[in-house]
Amino acid sequence: MTPALSRTDKIHAAILAAGGGGLVCAYWIAFFRSDLTLPNFVHDVTDPALIRLTTIYLGFESAFPLADLLVAVTSGLAAFYLIGRDAKAVLFGLIASGALGFLAFIDISFNLLHGLYAPALLAQDPGLRLEALINLTCVTGAVWSIWRLWGHPLRRADDRPSRAHSPGPNGSG
Amino acid sequence: MTDHGPEAAKLTPETRQVSLPLACFISAMALGLAVEAAAAALGLWRYRSGALVLANIVLAFGLIQGFGIGWVIGGRGALRGVFPVLFMVGALVGLLLEGLNLYWLHAWTFSDRPLLGIRRPIDKAAFLGVAWGFAPLSTVFLAKILVGGPLLAASAT
Numbered sequence: 610m611t612p613a614l615s616r617t618d619k620i621h622a623a624i625l626a627a628g629g630g631g632l633v634c635a636y637w638i639a640f641f642r643s644d645l646t647l648p649n650f651v652h653d654v655t656d657p658a659l660i661r662l663t664t665i666y667l668g669f670e671s672a673f674p675l676a677d678l679l680v681a682v683t684s685g686l687a688a689f690y691l692i693g694r695d696a697k698a699v700l701f702g703l704i705a706s707g708a709l710g711f712l713a714f715i716d717i718s719f720n721l722l723h724g725l726y727a728p729a730l731l732a733q734d735p736g737l738r739l740e741a742l743i744n745l746t747c748v749t750g751a752v753w754s755i756w757r758l759w760g761h762p763l764r765r766a767d768d769r770p771s772r773a774h775s776p777g778p779n780g781s782g
Numbered sequence: 783m784t785d786h787g788p789e790a791a792k793l794t795p796e797t798r799q800v801s802l803p804l805a806c807f808i809s810a811m812a813l814g815l816a817v818e819a820a821a822a823a824l825g826l827w828r829y830r831s832g833a834l835v836l837a838n839i840v841l842a843f844g845l846i847q848g849f850g851i852g853w854v855i856g857g858r859g860a861l862r863g864v865f866p867v868l869f870m871v872g873a874l875v876g877l878l879l880e881g882l883n884l885y886w887l888h889a890w891t892f893s894d895r896p897l898l899g900i901r902r903p904i905d906k907a908a909f910l911g912v913a914w915g916f917a918p919l920s921t922v923f924l925a926k927i928l929v930g931g932p933l934l935a936a937s938a939t
Contacts, residue, residue: 630874637867638855674866681870682915685877686908692885693904 614694621757622688628750629684629705633677636743640670648725648736662723669719673712680708696766702758710751717744803853805925810848813921814839826897827906829890838890842879843917847872852918852925861922868922869915876914880907 639645644652651666653659687702720726720740731737758764818835821827829835856868883889884907892903900906 626874626878630870630877634867634871634874638871641864641867642855642858671863674863674870678866678870682873682912685874686912689877689881689908689911690904692881695904697905697908 614692617757618691621754622691624750625684625691625702625705625754626688628746629709630681630688633681633684637674637677646736646739648740649734665723673716676708676712680705680712683708691763694763696763699758699761699764702754706751706754706758709747710755713744713747713751716740717748720744802857802925802929803849805929806853806857806921807844807849809924809928810852810917810921811839811844813848813917813924814843817843825893825895827890827892830888834889846875847914847917848921848925851875852921856918856922857925861919861926865919868918872918873912873915876917877908877911879914880911883907 636646640647648666650659651663653663683701683705687698687705690696690698690701724730725737726741731741818839829838851868851871855871856864861868884904892906894901897906897909900909
């Protein structure tokens with residue numbers, strides 16, 4: 610029998626859809642269409658060292674949208690299947706969470722190597738504070754999601770015909 | 783190179799900015815019409831009423847995916863760089879539409895015919911939800927070809 614959708618499942622589905630899907634999209638729309646997500650140093654055109662860092666930073670960041678596409682789409686699929694109480698929620702949730710954690714650690718590694726977590730920089734730069742907050746949230750969210758999905762009853766459940774459009778007991782794929 | 787004459791006046795960036803939103807809207811509706819015609823011919827899904835087909839083509843394809851996502855995100859510069867964002871937003875909105883229909887609205891139902899080997903309605907809805915990601919991408923591509931905007935060159939924004 611398929612486990613019922615608990616209150617925590619509903620919250621988990623909302624986090625996957627809004628956080629893993631919606632916020633990732635919102636971040637990239639803001640990145641391409643505004644300066645909201647950019648650190649202050651990218652606007653400094655007087656210091657050659659900062660100009661070089663800006664080139665590296667923007668080149669590094671612009672490699673992320675295609676990888677984040679995987680996170681956003683698999684998060685959406687995990688939420689979709691979780692609401693339908695289908696075992697594929699676990700598959701897509703683990704892919705999304707694993708990918709999110711992986712990308713977060715790449716970002717953290719870059720920021721550490723380039724000194725972008727320095728307290729003095731964080732104190733004066735809202736863009737860097739936002740980035741640090743995103744890094745922390747991504748790692749925490751990914752670990753929590755993996756932990757929860759691995760212990761979820763759906764992990765041991767078989768795929769089943771959807772509740773809403775079931776063609777009958779012989780119609781499952 | 784400098785353009786001259788009345789023909790060149792039609793192709794100025796200002797003219798493109800005005801006409802691109804409409805081109806996105808129309809291109810997306812044309813895409814929707816083609817998808818719905820193909821689905822009807824192949825008997826893949828059925829709508830509860832004819833008005834819902836029209837609503838899907840005008841609202842979901844034209845207004846949301848074409849104008850809302852295609853033009854707002856991808857219409858103001860080149861597609862290079864921003865195309866994964868177009869796909870991810872289109873796919874997430876598509877998954878939302880398919881989920882709303884599958885779990886609550888039941889405006890359309892899938893037939894028993896397999897869709898590229900997929901048999902379960904929930905898997906068909908998930909597959910089509912992700913496939914919606916191609917809608918804003920192909921819409922902007924088509925609209926920019928129609929209007930003559932930058933396609934894959936460096937972003938102008």
